[in-house]
Amino acid sequence: MGKSLPVFNFDQLGQKLGLLKSQVTSFSTASAPNDGRTVDDFKPYLVALNLTKRCNLKCEHCYLDATTKAGGGSDELSTEECFRLIDQIAEVNKGCLLVITGGEPLVRPDILDIARHAVSLGFMVVFGTNGMLINDKLAKELVEIGVMGMGISIDSLDPQTHNAFRGVPGAWEAAVAGIEACKRNGLQFQVHFSAQPMNYKELPDVIDWAHELGARVLNVFFMVCTGRGEELTDISPEQYEEVLSFLIDSQDKYQDMLVRARCAPHFKRLAYEKDPNSPITKAQGYMGGGCLAGTNYARVTPNGDLTPCPYMPLSAGNIRDTSFVDLWEKSEVFDSFRYPHLKGKCGDCEYSEICGGCRARPYVDHGDHMDEDEWCLYTPKGGEKIQVAFNTQEETSIEWDSAAETRLNRIPYFLRAMVKKGVERHASENNIPIITIELMEELRQKRFGNEKPVFKF
Ligand code: SF4
Ligand code: SF4
16 A cells, blocks of 8 residues: 555644635535535445554555554544444444454454444445454454455565565465455455556456455555655556556456456546446446545544545544534535546546546645646546436336345445346346346356355345
């Protein structure tokens, strides 16, 4: 992952950067009430809970000192505070995906209690982890709790490269052992790969490897670096285009594994250029691969600051002082993402509705999160804004019996709409008036055979 950034409280930052605050304040209050959308149009689909700074690795890019890595710092949210936070998120959307991460979340002693609490409220819970602490006992317990899956970081297929980057001998071997423990115990796993200059050429092999291993999702993360020049460790814009294009083609090749770019929203522009009707183009939310920061995505830091995404160090406030509900619904920071006044080529771009560019990159580069995303090579042609009709519900007379509906509702929300649409289309084409659990099973068999689908179906 990219270098973590210090989080700024918006008010404190405003004092330091009066100009920026006045810019953000003015466009959020001026534009929000006039475009017809309300806070109900913005539900969190994905909340990343960075619950600890503790870590069992020594990644060379990490800014944390050893004491903080060992103890997490004195200001981490307590167990009770985590419970309260999760209760508050449930007030806004308990159907959202909670990603419990860190640091290394599994070194936090109460982490399973926190996961258990979230699952008991109906959340889908996944972990973002280096995988090293997952053994059979833990994997079994995570399954019993109802954790949906583990996202495990692998930076290279060469153990030495991964271990050198992570700063600990044996890190790669332990991560792969963690994956094997997940497999033995029926715990779904995803592979998380951070594209960097040192490893991006390995991507074809990594995708193949992850697929062979049985990963249901391969997420390729693109780093957000703190600047240019000596700190620039990102891949170049040209390399971005190359990797994104490759990922789009890979999704066609590996149909039983979700392949997505994370934090490179022009993935959506490239997908549209290749095929305006492709499943990637039409996908939204977590499945979409665009940027959800502030609109459907938020991150909580270990000490309770709420930011639009892990790379965006602008805090809407702290959940110790203000409830998640109020911060999510009333924050000027979040409004600035929901009613954006994009500048530069992103503002002029016909793809701005489906892409919009990364907001964190211009922010960390020069402090203006509405500015253009310079990591995109596209030159806007000035046409109409491209819209994808992924929000429209198709009218249908097909009914679902109650057992089939229950099964449908067990599917994670971000897959549910796609599954529902597919089953209804099949029913309609075959004159089947009522969808039953038998029909769902028949289609599941056709689609996946004896393979397990990405998530419970
Ligand atoms: S603002 Fe950038 S880093 Fe944050 S979620 Fe969007 S694409 Fe990712
Ligand atoms: S110019 Fe901006 S909005 Fe257009 S495709 Fe590139 S990043 Fe996306």
